[in-house]
Amino acid sequence: MIVVLKKEATEAEIRHIEQKAAALGLKSHISRGEERTVIGFIGPEDKLQMIPLEIFPGVEQVIPVLAPYRLVSREFRPQDSLVRIKEGVVAGGKKLLIIAGPCSIEGPEMLLSIARRVKVAGATVLRGGAFKPRTSPYDFQGLGEEGLRILKSVGDEAGMATVTEVMDPRDVALVARYADMFQIGARNMQNFTLLKEVGQARKPVLLKRGPCATVKEWLMSAEYILSQGNFDVVLCERGIRTFETETRNTLDINAVPAVKMRSHLPVIIDPSHGTGRWGLVTPIARAGVAAGADGLAIEVHEAPEEAVSDGAQSLLPRKFEAMMADIRRVALAVNREV
């Protein structure tokens, strides 16, 4: 922690700050410059973060030196983490993780039909929502446990791992019975109650980035899960909110290499939500793989016109197959495989 003092800070004010730090077990180190005096603190920074130094008399600015996350950082674990979702389905290795399926689970036949198509094309994880976070209370809210049952049976039949969103901390145990991986949706990225609950569960977590979360906050939310003992977290970039209205969200491709510098966790992208337009899904999926993403989450629907949610961003199975052909080529160009 570094504290920059105001030009007019007095010696008494400096002593007051030093005493406060000393009481917490930190040593202070003063540099008196021509225009400003600066104090650096030596010792456990997290103790200092408990007190609002910025309002101490004489203080102009407080600058943290260390990133606020530990367990998710590359410093904690330099090598890439591998997250095992199911026998033979792993995120973070050479092979890309391809998650595909409809936004909502609408029924068993539809889901099985999609599952078979996407599996042949290269997907290993089936997605589908049983609990849907909808902006409007009047929109379809998902099939609930019935949807989970369908997801599990279709996943078993198609030989795929499954991922589905959990929204309510009371549903964590229920979802764990049916699915191989929890999804924490973007709107719940800072639902700390929920993060702690999945942190105590024994299944991997797909943590979507919140639409206005910084990379640092996203990693802090992952830290919540790891801090409860669950290290199996896969990060998913799904677009941030900006002033641009051409796309529903702005998929932040820069976050992919930026996160991989800071953290050992696998990171994938969701170009369906990230752009909100099916015509942009394939080029952005290619871009994600080229940028170093460990996988993709893609919405696929056999009849987007009939979809009860997010049809506008879903690919038809045959478009998904065409996309996967592109992805294989780009993956090869960056030493990855499908």
Next chain:
Amino acid sequence: MIVVLKKEATEAEIRHIEQKAAALGLKSHISRGEERTVIGFIGPEDKLQMIPLEIFPGVEQVIPVLAPYRLVSREFRPQDSLVRIKEGVVAGGKKLLIIAGPCSIEGPEMLLSIARRVKVAGATVLRGGAFKPRTSPYDFQGLGEEGLRILKSVGDEAGMATVTEVMDPRDVALVARYADMFQIGARNMQNFTLLKEVGQARKPVLLKRGPCATVKEWLMSAEYILSQGNFDVVLCERGIRTFETETRNTLDINAVPAVKMRSHLPVIIDPSHGTGRWGLVTPIARAGVAAGADGLAIEVHEAPEEAVSDGAQSLLPRKFEAMMADIRRVALAVNREV
């Protein structure tokens, strides 16, 4: 709902759309312009919103005509709503609702001392967090039920109503036993599970705007609560996330009159979180009242230097008193009172 067709849309495509609408019980109305053909639909728009018209062949753009919220709108209830928080404490009338107190409840003496000071200065609702949403899992998470007990006993002793944040749907009944009003924090504005739960409770709700929520989404979240039968919602603008780093958030003063045009619900502002800097709290509080806000939520702490959270944005009691003197004058200028 209006559908703008592509220049090259065919008659077959137009018929396909009309048939789809007819199956839902809507009539179509076609306008053929020089450059574009446009279809307007007559009938219940919400049915049409279930199908993703934007991906139908021939469609260029889909434009909703009605706002997606109903119960919160001025069309539903033209006159301002009054929300009764406790005997004699009402939001939305001529008298401003002044909420004050520390960010976190740290202990009974501290809280009582603050409560007495702010009450004399004009506050009628005491705030204080027992459950704290913190970005870092290593930060102070609140005193829990012990904090609620302190809040209630201090509120009773000081003769003030109380408001406190609820984060976990499982805690709604617990919080209801102790506090007069639920607070839904900014990060939980789209925690729909929680919204439904407080919607079924019988206490008023202070609904903070999410840091990247549009006014429309904020009103939709209020609609969730009203749609469950609880009409006692007070909206609270507390700053949105922008590119600006001079302030922690950008308090969106424009949202105050904009919401009052669209909705009958009372709206207050929180300049403490909205700016994150105590030196800006007073001028922005004055601005909020001048813009037509129905009240203020202000963080007050007797020793911000010692506060376990958000000290940097807290006012000392004597600064709160000075602020209230300003507020009285501005309130008078806009025909309100404290």
Next chain:
Amino acid sequence: MIVVLKKEATEAEIRHIEQKAAALGLKSHISRGEERTVIGFIGPEDKLQMIPLEIFPGVEQVIPVLAPYRLVSREFRPQDSLVRIKEGVVAGGKKLLIIAGPCSIEGPEMLLSIARRVKVAGATVLRGGAFKPRTSPYDFQGLGEEGLRILKSVGDEAGMATVTEVMDPRDVALVARYADMFQIGARNMQNFTLLKEVGQARKPVLLKRGPCATVKEWLMSAEYILSQGNFDVVLCERGIRTFETETRNTLDINAVPAVKMRSHLPVIIDPSHGTGRWGLVTPIARAGVAAGADGLAIEVHEAPEEAVSDGAQSLLPRKFEAMMADIRRVALAVNREV
């Protein structure tokens, strides 16, 4: 300037940085913490800013200590600046600066009629565009010199000072012949060629904030003008670009007190452009004055329906009069006057 080193930085890397700084005449001051080593530099910081320390081997982060502006800062001049626009028309004192008029100058009768109405209501500066920056090349671009001539003659006849936008550095001398104050529009806030040109002129400048400029960048643009010798700058907050679509821009009320803390320059707000909706102009104007703004810039048009630009955000003269009645009351409440 403070440099935070990587955990693994070597002694050779540290020496390399120190030598670089020494060559520029700066002394280094090293603090070795438990987890990080930090170097502070003593001496003229601007020299160090010329070299990209962040890419030196071993460097993790570079933190500037001083604000990059000088002449506009409160440190340079602690007391508020008064900017004289014309005999008896001054910005920055107790009396608010009220600028009013149409977006574009459309003709002499219309302008004179508006000028008379707004002057009676309390405006002292007449605004009107002769050169219009329009997003579309096919939109009305202004009357040019003919417009300037009309502005001057109407200003003289009505006894008001005048302000008008200059967009082309080649037009600075021309505009100076006709108007009392230059306006630099939001889109030109970082048109450095233009800033230097008005910096060398002898007339005051109304510098609008760019829609995505931080407060710091805005002050840096003012610094450009002051650095050329022209100290007569009035800042104008006119809304920033955010994700919110309810208003055309998001008027950043927080910038008003934030700028006044950092700078001695007067700052006014433009609620017409800041919100883009005439129904919000009055409440936001009240908010601006309550927040401490030194004045207002308001679009007024006698027939907004017929306006060739920005009619949607213009007030009718009678609405302007009603607004001014509100403003007088709020001004009084904060010890200002009209």
Next chain:
Amino acid sequence: MIVVLKKEATEAEIRHIEQKAAALGLKSHISRGEERTVIGFIGPEDKLQMIPLEIFPGVEQVIPVLAPYRLVSREFRPQDSLVRIKEGVVAGGKKLLIIAGPCSIEGPEMLLSIARRVKVAGATVLRGGAFKPRTSPYDFQGLGEEGLRILKSVGDEAGMATVTEVMDPRDVALVARYADMFQIGARNMQNFTLLKEVGQARKPVLLKRGPCATVKEWLMSAEYILSQGNFDVVLCERGIRTFETETRNTLDINAVPAVKMRSHLPVIIDPSHGTGRWGLVTPIARAGVAAGADGLAIEVHEAPEEAVSDGAQSLLPRKFEAMMADIRRVALAVNREV
């Protein structure tokens, strides 16, 4: 143009709007829905855009149907444009346009040395700034005409085309004498004076996207240039401003395929400015090519530590060579070549 009326709109109000439109030569087409009446207008939409329909009595919302740009649109020219920069150097075809060089021109030896390295690696256009837009008036502002002379002589010697920024409309003729392509910098994207000036010149233009410009506004700025007769425009995405601080800007990869859907103009990306961190340049460059960009603009410097501007985002020549090896592989995967 579609106008949605308020629920309570009267017949007189409807007639008033129809008469206004009729006076401009447009036909109105009324659809009376259950909850709302909607008027569609048939005829030249640009005439209607001149009047602010949103403030007519009875009007709730005005919705434009056509994009405001014409010449840049795919409707105007369905096939991709090829922009010839110099003999053998073309943007928009199968071969990617690779622009490389330092941020600022610092001297002839340095520039020649970089030019030779990047040319061998596959670049065909040399970039370098002679006029630099700098946030601070105290920063290095470029070598001016001397820099242009160096650029031309080095370009000739190395056998490369050249591009350089023009900031002042008075310098357009001067720059045209030395360089093969104008660059319009991000901060000048809406400097309409400058856009018109390069629109009347006979050299191609590299138009950078403004940091807070929507795709639509960017295309409108290109329309300014085309509307003056200069159709040789190459668009360059260089990052938008968001709340994220992990990268200097957020390179908006989504804009690449989105622009290619709307416009026939070539679009390239600038990952150096787009991210502001040299460590992210290569992955984002790969992503750009994978997303369908027609080329790259990359900052290269032989000694970034000594660069007078933007060293932190520059690649060393050997890193540029390594990047180009990656780019060749990704280009091949998407049927492009270097």
